[in-house]
Amino acid sequence: MKEKKTLLTLEGVSKDFFGNVVLKNINLEVKEGEIIGLVGENGAGKSTMMKIIFGMDVIRETGGYGGKVKIYGKEVNFKSPFDALDAGIGMVHQEFSLIPGFTATENIVFNRESLKKSYLVDIFGERIKQIDREKIIERAKKAIKELGVVLDPNMLVSEMPVGHKQFTEIAREIERSNTKLLVLDEPTAVLTESEAKVLLKTIKKLSKQGIAIIFITHRLAEILEVCDKVVVLRDGNLIQEVETSKTNAKEITEWMIGRKLEKAEERDENKKFNETILKVEKLWVDMPGETVRDVSFEVKKGEIFGIGGLAGQGKLGIANGIMGLHAAGGKVEFKEKEIELNNPKSALSMGINFVSEDRRGVGLLLDEPIDFNIAFTAIQVKNDFLTKVFGLRLRDDEAISKNAQKYIEKLEIRCVSEKQKAKELSGGNQQKVCLAKAFTTEPELLFVSEPTRGIDVGAKKIVLDTLKEYNEKYGTTIVISSSELEELRSVSDRIAIVSEGKIAGILPAKTDSVEFGKLMLGEKDLEKVEK
Numbered sequence: 001m002k003e004k005k006t007l008l009t010l011e012g013v014s015k016d017f018f019g020n021v022v023l024k025n026i027n028l029e030v031k032e033g034e035i036i037g038l039v040g041e042n043g044a045g046k047s048t049m050m051k052i053i054f055g056m057d058v059i060r061e062t063g064g065y066g067g068k069v070k071i072y073g074k075e076v077n078f079k080s081p082f083d084a085l086d087a088g089i090g091m092v093h094q095e096f097s098l099i100p101g102f103t104a105t106e107n108i109v110f111n112r113e114s115l116k117k118s119y120l121v122d123i124f125g126e127r128i129k130q131i132d133r134e135k136i137i138e139r140a141k142k143a144i145k146e147l148g149v150v151l152d153p154n155m156l157v158s159e160m161p162v163g164h165k166q167f168t169e170i171a172r173e174i175e176r177s178n179t180k181l182l183v184l185d186e187p188t189a190v191l192t193e194s195e196a197k198v199l200l201k202t203i204k205k206l207s208k209q210g211i212a213i214i215f216i217t218h219r220l221a222e223i224l225e226v227c228d229k230v231v232v233l234r235d236g237n238l239i240q241e242v243e244t245s246k247t248n249a250k251e252i253t254e255w256m257i258g259r260k261l262e263k264a265e266e267r268d269e270n271k272k273f274n275e276t277i278l279k280v281e282k283l284w285v286d287m288p289g290e291t292v293r294d295v296s297f298e299v300k301k302g303e304i305f306g307i308g309g310l311a312g313q314g315k316l317g318i319a320n321g322i323m324g325l326h327a328a329g330g331k332v333e334f335k336e337k338e339i340e341l342n343n344p345k346s347a348l349s350m351g352i353n354f355v356s357e358d359r360r361g362v363g364l365l366l367d368e369p370i371d372f373n374i375a376f377t378a379i380q381v382k383n384d385f386l387t388k389v390f391g392l393r394l395r396d397d398e399a400i401s402k403n404a405q406k407y408i409e410k411l412e413i414r415c416v417s418e419k420q421k422a423k424e425l426s427g428g429n430q431q432k433v434c435l436a437k438a439f440t441t442e443p444e445l446l447f448v449s450e451p452t453r454g455i456d457v458g459a460k461k462i463v464l465d466t467l468k469e470y471n472e473k474y475g476t477t478i479v480i481s482s483s484e485l486e487e488l489r490s491v492s493d494r495i496a497i498v499s500e501g502k503i504a505g506i507l508p509a510k511t512d513s514v515e516f517g518k519l520m521l522g523e524k525d526l527e528k529v530e531k
């Protein structure tokens with residue numbers, strides 16, 4: 001067999017953010033068509049390494065990097081991501097970079113080169129009018145077909161469920177004919193299991209065509225399934241680089257976290273709950289990609305109630321509707337008092353809080369420091385963290401800092417200090433800040449959606465254990481929605497499965513997963529699958 005050429009080389013690459021060293025002397029080679037799995041705890045430096053390869057502004061604006069990046073043996077010094085795109089590097093970031101008011105086709109075909117030197121989006125709109133629409137739809141359809149997914153090329157991005165957005169981003173990268181290296185930063189985090197399978201197949205297909213892939217994921221099973229090699233980062237050091245056929249998930253985890261992983265504690269099955277705390281009747285919610293049609297259920301005080309289901313079926317819409325973030329109707333009672341729907345203050349002021357699945361959109365004040373973010377809702381809703389000086393109410397900065405320090409320690413939030421800006425944190429650590437913010441309001445009822453999305457295996461346990469701890473210590477009732485059934489089963493008392501905007505069934509969490517699977521697919525669809 002022909003020896004594969006080395007496409008990308010990192011030689012002694014290092015990076016610090018104002019003295020905080022996050023990458024140290026990284027040496028790595030990626031060959032044509034090779035699939036590299038890149039793993040590491042939240043904040044280990046994975047995204048930073050990719051941002052260097054992709055020539056992103058943030059790297060230059062923070063003093064550049066040390067060492068060399070080479071493509072086919074020649075050193076490159078990208079001035080912007082457009083140079084990286086020209087050199088054949090494509091990247092799908094953790095956070096979406098699609099244009100919401102445009103369709104899938106427009107986003108796929110008018111890829112980022114068309115937007116050269118950015119802020120041309122307005123002019124871009126003009127250009128579209130002059131273009132042969134049929135032709136571009138054909139091109140988009142071809143890219144979508146390549147991915148092997150069902151996706152409407154005419155759907156507006158703003159109306160898509162997250163999974164579809166993810167596929168649109170990937171389709172955009174493969175539509176470009178010169179792509180040689182594709183970096184995927186946690187592409188499966190927002191996908192359901194079946195969508196993730198499709199993506200893994202696509203990755204293999206692309207590699208056969210000679211495209212090299214750097215695949216960042218916290219799901220180790222995915223690494224073992226598709227990657228040729230796994231590269232482990234810990235605290236900015238490349239500590240292992242090994243063929244996947246020569247290792248296993250347990251070993252990789254131990255390299256990642258540098259300690260052995262304990263098993264999550266089992267939930268006590270015999271707990272009895274009597275009092276109803278939340279009563280939902282005929283709820284409908286109009287949320288893009290997450291239509292809730294007619295949902296009724298009750299949650300008991302002190303319970304951890306799971307909500308599962310396939311993507312786009314409505315499991316995420318329920319909390320968004322009750323919290324007043326999307327248009328909703330029906331009747332929802334909390335402790336026998338009716339929550340005013342379509343009013344975001346109503347549920348919050350009654351002692352209910354929400355950790356959204358959309359941490360960038362509604363979760364964080366990105367330019368503010370961590371400590372203010374954590375205290376923010378408690379200040380707004382409960383007037384906490386305020387002191388009176390000569391009759392004036394002032395922010396109690398010391399209390400705000402102390403509270404943040406407590407959560408930084410408890411949730412192991414990796415940061416320089418509580419004064420660091422939220423936007424500078426890694427994705428997983430931002431998620432932990434969102435949780436700390438909700439806990440700080442000491443809610444009686446807490447909705448959490450996809451709480452471990454983008455979180456590494458070690459941190460996942462911390463987050464789930466913390467939810468259980470709050471539930472047990474303070475009696476906080478928790479309603480958790482997640483795409484990962486096993487995660488729901490490990491924390492919940494009961495689980496409701498939502499299908500086509502309705503509750504398909506509610507079962508004790510310990511019920512066999514097959515029963516949940518049947519509810520998710522609906523018996524009819526299941527018969528089709530079995531045939």
Ligand SMILES: Nc1ncnc2c1ncn2[C@@H]1O[C@H](COP(=O)(O)OP(=O)(O)OP(=O)(O)O)[C@@H](O)[C@H]1O
Nearest residue numbers: 017022042043044045046047048424425426427428
């Ligand atoms: N713009 C920035 N300014 C200051 N520090 C930053 C900036 N971007 C990242 N960092 C720091 O660099 C470290 C590495 O972050 P990075 O995003 O690379 O981690 P990661 O391994 O991708 O984590 P995750 O799995 O949570 O996404 C973190 O400690 C983060 O706080």
